[in-house]
Amino acid sequence: MVSAVKKHSFRRYLCLNLYMLFSVIVSAARFQTLAQYGLHSKQYTYVYYYSDAVLTIFLYLALITLYLHVFDEMQVEKYVRLTALLLLAGTALFSYAVVQQSSHKMLTVFSYELSQNLYFVGLVLTYVLWGAILKLRETRTQLIQLVLSLGIYFSAFAATYALQNMYPSFSRSFSYVVPVFGCLLPLAWAYAFWRLSPDARMAPARLVVVPR
Amino acid sequence: MATLIFLFSAAALLQFFISYCRSLIAASIKQPLSAEVREVTGIESVASGDDFARVVQLLQLCPERPEDHGDIRAIGTYFRLLNFVRGTLARLIPALVAWTDMERGQCTYFAAVALERRIAFSRDMLAQQLDA
Numbered sequence: 001m002v003s004a005v006k007k008h009s010f011r012r013y014l015c016l017n018l019y020m021l022f023s024v025i026v027s028a029a030r031f032q033t034l035a036q037y038g039l040h041s042k043q044y045t046y047v048y049y050y051s052d053a054v055l056t057i058f059l060y061l062a063l064i065t066l067y068l069h070v071f072d073e074m075q076v077e078k079y080v081r082l083t084a085l086l087l088l089a090g091t092a093l094f095s096y097a098v099v100q101q102s103s104h105k106m107l108t109v110f111s112y113e114l115s116q117n118l119y120f121v122g123l124v125l126t127y128v129l130w131g132a133i134l135k136l137r138e139t140r141t142q143l144i145q146l147v148l149s150l151g152i153y154f155s156a157f158a159a160t161y162a163l164q165n166m167y168p169s170f171s172r173s174f175s176y177v178v179p180v181f182g183c184l185l186p187l188a189w190a191y192a193f194w195r196l197s198p199d200a201r202m203a204p205a206r207l208v209v210v211p212r
Numbered sequence: 213m214a215t216l217i218f219l220f221s222a223a224a225l226l227q228f229f230i231s232y233c234r235s236l237i238a239a240s241i242k243q244p245l246s247a248e249v250r251e252v253t254g255i256e257s258v259a260s261g262d263d264f265a266r267v268v269q270l271l272q273l274c275p276e277r278p279e280d281h282g283d284i285r286a287i288g289t290y291f292r293l294l295n296f297v298r299g300t301l302a303r304l305i306p307a308l309v310a311w312t313d314m315e316r317g318q319c320t321y322f323a324a325v326a327l328e329r330r331i332a333f334s335r336d337m338l339a340q341q342l343d344a
Contacts, residue, residue, distance in 0.1 A: 007231045120217050123224055130228070145235050151228035163219035187282045188232075194279055195239075202238050 003193035012198065015065040016146065019058050020186065026051045056118040060088060060149075063125055066077055066147055070129060073183060087121075092193075116161035123154040141200040142192050149188030156181045233290035236283050237318045240325040249328045259324065261316020264291055267323040274330035275337065282325055291319045 001020045003048070004010045010017050030047055037043040064084040068077055138144065160181065162175055164174050244256065253267050270283065294312045302308035 002322055116214065116217060120221065123221060126222055126228075130231075141235065141239055145232065145239075148228055148232040148235060152225060154233055155225035155228055159218055159221035162214045164219060165214040166218065191279065191283055200239065202235065 003190045007198075009192050009193050009198060012212045013146070013193075014067070017190065019062045020057075021059055023055055026055055051116055052115055056115070056122060057088065060084070060122060061130070061176070062126070063122065063150060066143070066150070067132075069140075069143055070132055070136065087125075098165055111119040116158060116165055119154055119158040119161060123151070123158045126151040126154050137203075139201040139203065140196055140198070141202045145192040145196065145203065146189060149185060149192065151180065152187040153186070156184065219327060221244075223302070230290070233286055234315075235327060236287060237322045240322050241318060243322075243328075244327050245324055246328060249324055249331070252326050253327065255320070255324055259317045259320040261291070261294070263321055264316060264320045267320055267327060271323060271327050271330060274327065275334050277330055277333050280326050280329065287319050287322050287325070291316060325344075 001010070001017045004017050029205045030044075030051060033041075033044050061084075063081065067080050067084075071077070071080060126147065130151060132138075133144060133147060157178075158175055160174055164171050190197060223324040226339060245253075250256070252270060254263060268284075268288065292317050298316075302312055
């Protein structure tokens with residue numbers, strides 16, 4: 001956020017910066033709960049996983065604004081907003097249905113399942129956006145790096161939560177990996193805002209793994 | 213379900229990571245190297261992947277710039293991934309050898325550009341100390 005303000009990109013990527021501000025507030029709230037109730041308390045587990053779900057939904061909104069940046073010349077803003085709203089409502093309904101069916105396993109497997117699903121939907125949305133960037137030959141380097149770092153973040157978390165879901169007995173080992181992944185997004189975004197000029201351009205075709 | 217999500221996420225992670233590293237390299241590849249850095253690193257016209265370790269050692273001799281720490285580490289990981297591909301998959305698919313060599317060379321060029329920035333940063337710091 002500091003990088004964005006210093007480089008005059010705060011308003012251009014307002015939702016991304018608001019997400020970062022919100023994540024700082026959530027981290028402070030988590031720390032307060034941790035200090036008050038301890039790592040293995042129910043209170044901390046509830047605060048951690050439900051704030052994680054809310055943060056991920058905020059990140060969806062940030063992602064939708066990246067869609068608006070990519071599609072800004074196509075005048076499809078109305079459709080993107082409508083699709084985003086439907087998707088958010090769909091995810092909320094799906095999560096509610098899962099809660100109804102698995103109320104007996106709240107706080108254990110359910111919390112992993114919910115986070116895994118939320119991150120996976122985020123990953124699919126980012127993947128679609130990356131496809132659109134390649135198709136529309138989007139050349140803004142800063143925007144490309146913001147989207148790619150978001151893709152790394154979502155896929156790393158979705159894979160970690162899926163592994164936790166597959167092997168719940170190893171969940172303690174994953175607790176060291178998750179904070180490392182959590183640092184990826186702020187670092188990558190700070191780099192993109194600090195180092196790259198908003199006018200810098202590149203050919204996205206050079207970045208694909210399999211040349212087209 | 214979890215297995216499917218894991219497989220898709222792992223594949224996407226690899227793809228996003230490679231594209232991200234290539235975007236970092238592409239952003240620095242346009243920057244020409246000074247004659248001084250060319251001489252120090254031994255890069256004549258095209259950078260070779262075999263020089264990467266040496267250029268990174270030179271980088272570590274310079275005072276660190278906080279803003280380039282993350283991207284150098286990312287490119288270091290990408291370089292190790294390329295070495296792994298070169299040592300395993302490229303033995304089965306010979307076309308991959310040329311691709312990994314080109315990518316490894318670009319990683320070296322990226323490290324040389326970072327070295328150039330660190331040298332400039334050190335000079336600025338020294339100048340500020342002398343002024344003070």
